[in-house]
Amino acid sequence: DSICRPTGQIEDAACDYETVETINSQFFDRLDALRRTDFFKFYKVNLFKECPFWNENGFCMNRACSVETEDEADIPEEFRVKRLSSVTTAAPGDVAMSGSDSSCSCSSTEFCHLDDDATNDGVYVDLLKNPERFTGYAGASANRVWKSIYEENCFNGVKFIEPARPTASGGTGFVDKSMLHHSSSPALGPNGGFGGLVSSLQAPLDSGDSEQCLEKRVFYRIISGLHASISIHICHDFLDTSTGEWAPNLECFITRIAEHPERLQNVYFDYVLLLRALSRLGDSRDNFSLRAGDAIEDGAAVEQLDGLIADARACPTTFDEAQMFSGQTRESLELKNEFRHHFRNISAIMDCVGCDKCRLWGKLQVHGIGTALKLLFNSNDEHGAQPVQLQKSELVALVNAAHRIAESLRAVERFRDMYQAQRLAG
Numbered sequence: 001d002s003i004c005r006p007t008g009q010i011e012d013a014a015c016d017y018e019t020v021e022t023i024n025s026q027f028f029d030r031l032d033a034l035r036r037t038d039f040f041k042f043y044k045v046n047l048f049k050e051c052p053f054w055n056e057n058g059f060c061m062n063r064a065c066s067v068e069t070e071d072e073a074d075i076p077e078e079f080r081v082k083r084l085s086s087v088t089t090a091a092p093g094d095v096a097m098s099g100s101d102s103s104c105s106c107s108s109t110e111f112c113h114l115d116d117d118a119t120n121d122g123v124y125v126d127l128l129k130n131p132e133r134f135t136g137y138a139g140a141s142a143n144r145v146w147k148s149i150y151e152e153n154c155f156n157g158v159k160f161i162e163p164a165r166p167t168a169s170g171g172t173g174f175v176d177k178s179m180l181h182h183s184s185s186p187a188l189g190p191n192g193g194f195g196g197l198v199s200s201l202q203a204p205l206d207s208g209d210s211e212q213c214l215e216k217r218v219f220y221r222i223i224s225g226l227h228a229s230i231s232i233h234i235c236h237d238f239l240d241t242s243t244g245e246w247a248p249n250l251e252c253f254i255t256r257i258a259e260h261p262e263r264l265q266n267v268y269f270d271y272v273l274l275l276r277a278l279s280r281l282g283d284s285r286d287n288f289s290l291r292a293g294d295a296i297e298d299g300a301a302v303e304q305l306d307g308l309i310a311d312a313r314a315c316p317t318t319f320d321e322a323q324m325f326s327g328q329t330r331e332s333l334e335l336k337n338e339f340r341h342h343f344r345n346i347s348a349i350m351d352c353v354g355c356d357k358c359r360l361w362g363k364l365q366v367h368g369i370g371t372a373l374k375l376l377f378n379s380n381d382e383h384g385a386q387p388v389q390l391q392k393s394e395l396v397a398l399v400n401a402a403h404r405i406a407e408s409l410r411a412v413e414r415f416r417d418m419y420q421a422q423r424l425a426g
């Protein structure tokens with residue numbers, strides 16, 4: 001039972017691992033049922049934006065990278081984004097952005113560049129028909145995107161990155177590598193691919209050991225947790241190219257996650273953050289509203305969502321957002337703006353992902369986490385306490401992102417069982 005069953009307090013969260021496991025054993029089915037409703041399975045997304053940072057031409061030619069889109073005419077009227085809803089008034093704080101935000105007409109209070117739901121530019125995707133899984137997207141293009149994402153984790157010129165780990169010779173004592181079948185990772189070059197980039201970043205950065213404030217640690221945990229969760233899905237829904245069969249790949253999981261317990265911790269961290277945001281949806285009718293024209297008309301979805309919010313509210317508090325950006329000092333407001341700015345850049349980096357399926361899920365999950373951050377941090381803002389208004393796609397992204405993380409925790413359970421079975425058989 002030694003693999004990936006962490007116990008005790010989750011760092012920077014308000015609860016322990018055991019609480020999250022208990023919650024997920026009940027909450028997962030609720031989330032799963034909700035994301036299958038028509039309201040939550042159709043996501044409108046712009047997959048054709050140009051990468052604003054570099055000339056991305058590493059398109060994945062693999063069939064597994066393609067996304068099956070829906071014809072708008074086939075989407076029942078009630079689940080379409082209403083064009084009229086594009087008539088919105090500028091929110092306080094709308095400003096012209098500088099640097100990489102310059103093309104953004106969005107509000108400075110947003111954590112993501114929103115592909116405006118109401119424009120003609122997006123496509124409708126049935127998420128159930130396009131599961132996130134192994135696509136074969138790897139190498140220079142994927143490395144560049146991850147590297148750029150981690151570079152956003154730089155506040156005042158100080159980066160916080162994953163601390164160096166002992167080498168793969170079983171140094172963590174976490175798993176007995178001799179039990180594993182040998183196979184090499186096609187994604188890694190001789191120097192560990194991105195690993196080389198990481199070490200080059202590490203030298204001047206004190207490898208994350210230096211004292212960091214809560215906000216910066218949280219920023220890092222969010223992206224590392226998302227990265228780890230994506231890796232878990234890849235390993236869990238993996239294509240064995242020799243047999244053509246899709247199956248969980250234990251070695252993939254061990255090398256990418258189990259040997260790096262802090263990555264797994266960060267997945268739990270994302271879980272507590274998203275769960276807390278879902279609970280905040282129900283604080284009061286004034287705390288959150290859907291933009292005019294975006295109301296949920298699907299009775300089944302309304303009922304499921306109400307049940308989900310009630311369940312989330314019944315959970316012990318998993319994350320205490322009041323600890324962050326506390327005090328209305330100039331420093332804390334600046335930090336919050338910087339945090340938003342960096343997260344918005346990450347949402348723009350998603351347009352540089354050179355594989356449509358990966359871009360779809362990358363965009364959706366960053367969008368969902370950005371929505372969670374908005375719910376947690378915007379309701380009591382420098383602009384005064386305001387109800388948070390969401391677009392349809394923000395709510396859809398939030399629910400599906402929470403489901404992705406919840407499914408990762410489920411997959412971890414499965415990998416634990418596989419590991420046990422392999423040990424007993426060995």
Ligand code: FAD
Binds near residue numbers: 185359362
């Ligand atoms: P990578 O996962 O590329 O990691 C690069 C380096 O980052 C590692 O060497 C390590 O030093 C560091 N690192 C890894 N994990 C963490 C962590 N959790 N925290 C901190 N540091 C870490 N591929 C698919 O098959 N299906 C998908 O759906 C998919 N979606 C993607 C979405 C996005 C947004 C991106 C950028 C890539 C996606 N990919 C997807 C590609 C996938 O994430 C990997 O990049 C690819 O499998 C190659 O993996 P790798 O072993 O080289 O390491």
